[in-house]
Amino acid sequence: MRAPLKLALWQCAPAPLDVPGNLERLEAAAREAASAGAQLLVCPEMFITGYAIGAPAVQALAQVVDGAWADAVAAIAQRHQLAVVYGYPERGADDRVFNAAQWIDASGRRCLNYRKAYLFGELDRSQFVAEVQSARTFDFHGWKVGMLICYDVEFPEATRALALAGADLIVVPTANMADYDFVARSLVPVRAYENQLFVAYANFTGPEGALQYGGLSVVAGPDGATLAQAEREETLLIATFDEKRLTAARKAAQHVRDLTARRNPPI
Numbered sequence: 001m002r003a004p005l006k007l008a009l010w011q012c013a014p015a016p017l018d019v020p021g022n023l024e025r026l027e028a029a030a031r032e033a034a035s036a037g038a039q040l041l042v043c044p045e046m047f048i049t050g051y052a053i054g055a056p057a058v059q060a061l062a063q064v065v066d067g068a069w070a071d072a073v074a075a076i077a078q079r080h081q082l083a084v085v086y087g088y089p090e091r092g093a094d095d096r097v098f099n100a101a102q103w104i105d106a107s108g109r110r111c112l113n114y115r116k117a118y119l120f121g122e123l124d125r126s127q128f129v130a131e132v133q134s135a136r137t138f139d140f141h142g143w144k145v146g147m148l149i150c151y152d153v154e155f156p157e158a159t160r161a162l163a164l165a166g167a168d169l170i171v172v173p174t175a176n177m178a179d180y181d182f183v184a185r186s187l188v189p190v191r192a193y194e195n196q197l198f199v200a201y202a203n204f205t206g207p208e209g210a211l212q213y214g215g216l217s218v219v220a221g222p223d224g225a226t227l228a229q230a231e232r233e234e235t236l237l238i239a240t241f242d243e244k245r246l247t248a249a250r251k252a253a254q255h256v257r258d259l260t261a262r263r264n265p266p267i
Contacts, residue, residue, distance in 0.1 A: 002142040002243045005169070007040040008033035009237040011217040011230045013206040014175075016050025017057060023048075023072050026086070027079075029236060034080040036238050039106075039141060041084050042202040045150050045175040046099065048088040052175075052209045058127045062091040065102065065113050074108035081106045083140065085202075087149065087173040089128070090115065099128040101149055101173045103138075111138050116149040117158060124151070135161035143168045143241070150174040153191055153201070154183060163195035168246060174203040178214035184229070185216060193224030196250045198241050205232055222249035 010029045015021050026043065033041040045051055048069055049061050063069050069088055077084045083105045090100035090113070099116035115131040116124075137146040146162040146169075153159060153172050162170055176183055184201060192199040198221055205215035215232040219239035228239040 004243075005040070005141055005143050005241045006036075006038050007042060007171075007200060007219075007239060007241070008036060008038040009042050009200055009202040009217045009219065009228075009230070009239075010044070011203055011205050011215050011233075011235050011237060012044065013234060014044070014047075014050045014204050014208040014213070016053050016208055017061075018050075019048055019061070019069070023069075023076070026073065026084070027076050030076050030080040030082060030084060032236055034082050036236070038238060039082055040171075041082055042171050042200055043084070043086045043173060044202050044204045045087040045101070045173040046089065047086050047173070050208060051204070052123060052211050053127075055127045058089045058097055062089040062097045064091050065100070066110065070102060070104065070110060073102070074104050074110070077104050077106055078108045083111075085147070085171050085173060096129045097127070098131055099124065099149060101147055103145075103147065103171075105140070111140070112136060112147060114147040114149065116152060118151045118155055120151040135165040135167075137162065137165050137167050140169075145169045145171065148172050150176060153199070154187060156191070156194070159191045159195050159199075163197055167197055169198040169200065169241065172199060172201045174201055174217075176203050176214055178212045181214050181216055184214065184218045188218050189220040189224050189226055192220035192222055193249075193253075196222040196246070196253055198222060198246070200239070205230075205234060222246050223252070
């Protein structure tokens with residue numbers, strides 16, 4: 001039996017272009033999350049720089065995966081002894097820029113870097129290049145975990161690929177607008193249920209330029225239950241995952257990992 005896993009979703013207002021200020025805010029959030037006993041802190045999409053900052057700013061600010069921001073976050077993770085997932089603009093080896101999120105553990109080790117596969121609207125497409133990757137997971141305190149970014153979770157095949165790769169938990173840094181509350185309230189719990197895994201969806205709240213983020217960060221369980229959900233205000237949302245809920249959900253609905261049934265439906 002695996003030990004329970006406790007995480008914190010940080011629902012905060014964006015602070016576009018203020019990288020030093022955002023790293024200071026991250027330090028404070030990590031301190032609070034660690035004090036609450038969390039082993040993982042998940043930030044929103046493009047947290048380091050802000051999301052709706054325009055292509056010129058994205059190009060000017062983007063950093064490589066192991067750049068100064070990664071070092072700064074690793075130091076925060078080590079100081080507070082918890083893992084951190086943060087969103088940022090990543091400059092690839094070929095100078096293309098991706099909407100990325102990186103998972104750094106409590107030792108400061110870079111565990112997983114994920115690039116957004118499905119770009120939302122002209123704003124996303126004008127700033128970033130998409131990249132479709134294989135479903136990548138790794139072991140975190142005995143739990144198999146993976147990542148998606150915002151719009152990715154709205155495509156069932158993205159979540160299903162991670163489920164078939166054995167994921168127990170998917171974390172989703174997000175910058176979702178208030179017009180799309182349905183995603184946090186309904187779609188995320190459905191994704192968790194239909195794949196029998198946990199989904200942790202961390203959103204911004206408040207304005208950024210012309211955008212109004214909707215908050216409603218949510219943690220959904222493998223049985224489709226909403227385990228924790230924020231409203232519109234800034235908050236640190238805490239949730240705990242346990243083996244019992246995961247086992248019961250997978251026992252009740254075995255079709256996700258039954259490849260024979262999925263490939264041979266009745267006619």
